Amino acid sequence: MKKKLLYIAPHRSGRSPGQRFRFEQFMSYLHERGFEITYSPLLSAWDDNRFYRKGNYMLKLAIGIKGLIIRTFDWVRANRFDIILVYREAHFMGNTFFERKFAKSRAKLVFDFDDAIWLNDTSEANANLSWLKRPAKTGEIAALADLVIVGNQFLAKYATNFSSQVLVIPTTIDTQYHKPAPKDENAPVCIGWTGSTTTIKHFQEALPFLIQLKEKYNSHVTFKVITDVMAEWPELGIKTTPWNAQTEIDDLNQIDIGIMPLPNDEWSQGKCGFKGIQYMALAKPAVMSPVGVNNDIVKNGVNGFLAQTHGEWLEKLTQLIESPQLRNLLGSAGRKTIEENYSLHTQKVILADALENLLDSR
Secondary structure: OEEEEEEEEEEEOOOHHHHHHHHHHHHHHHHOOOOOEEEEEEEEEHHHHHHOOOOOOHHHHHHHHHHHHHHHHHHHHHOOOOEEEEEEOOOOOOOOOHHHHOOOOEEEEEEEEEEOOOOOOHHHHHHHHHOOOOOOOHHHHHHHHHEEEEOOHHHHHHOOOOOOOEEOOOEOOOOOOOOOOOOOOOEEEEEEEEEEOOHHHHHHHHHHHHHHHHHHHHHHHHEEEEEEOOEEEEEOOEEEOOOOOOHHHHHHHOEEEEEEEEOHHHHOOOOOOHHHHHHOOOOEEEEEEOOHHHHOOOOOOOOEEOOOHHHHHHHHHHHHOOOHHHHHHHHHHHHHHHHHHHHHHHHHHHHHHHHHHHHHOO
């Protein structure tokens, strides 16, 4: 008999990195294990294009109301499912109405999150609407859930304040999809960053030392920023490369060094290091801030570099720019780390087993 699972998520399939790498890439394996999956996103492509622009308040109100209708339908059909898995929240309003209804259904409720979402970190376009959110509801949802799945130990520590059933599954990557590709050895060294609208502010923190490297190496160093927002930096001679699912691996394979600068704050402590995981899976040496789970992923000087101060960033990047051998050494070690600890292959069984055990407990 099929095990019926309803996946409650903000975005349509393929849109959100968190959804893609925490659930969507597991779907084919879950199908093999007998799960029948129904996907229920809040935002369509049309909604998405307007929801993350400044203004458009009446349209955003309409989108919010449409989301309430979608979740009401999910509530009505909740008893048809064996498991309801909520990624981050059922609706972006500040209440837990739908999560409470799901918890009272015959389905087991699973709650998955991969950021410190109990903190207020609203996108710039919706900063004026942050009063509608209530980040503290994260703990309430965790308390309602039969199982809480998180991306790292920092998040787990928070979740255990509300639930005794907490499982850590790191954000993982399909190493058969993320395959390294050779690059012209005579081409300039390319330093790259990838991320979303909400994290591009972290790339801005790298500008002082990147500009210094540009001045030092001139045309021998180039830069690449892959994201879903249009921007440009004349001082680096670049504009953003639009993120595209069909070209993302080719785009990332054009870089030689991947960077992940982060501020040392509570929100960043909850990050799951995904940018670094992507670089390393493609055998690109990663230079990351020593914040949160980054300290677990990277062993400094072994499979990548950790850099905190302006001087450390300059030092590590300079070493990598000037030594192809070091880039190859750290890149290969990084790829091995991902294959052994952060790959889809190593984590898919853990997720499927946890869901089946939850049903067995009924």
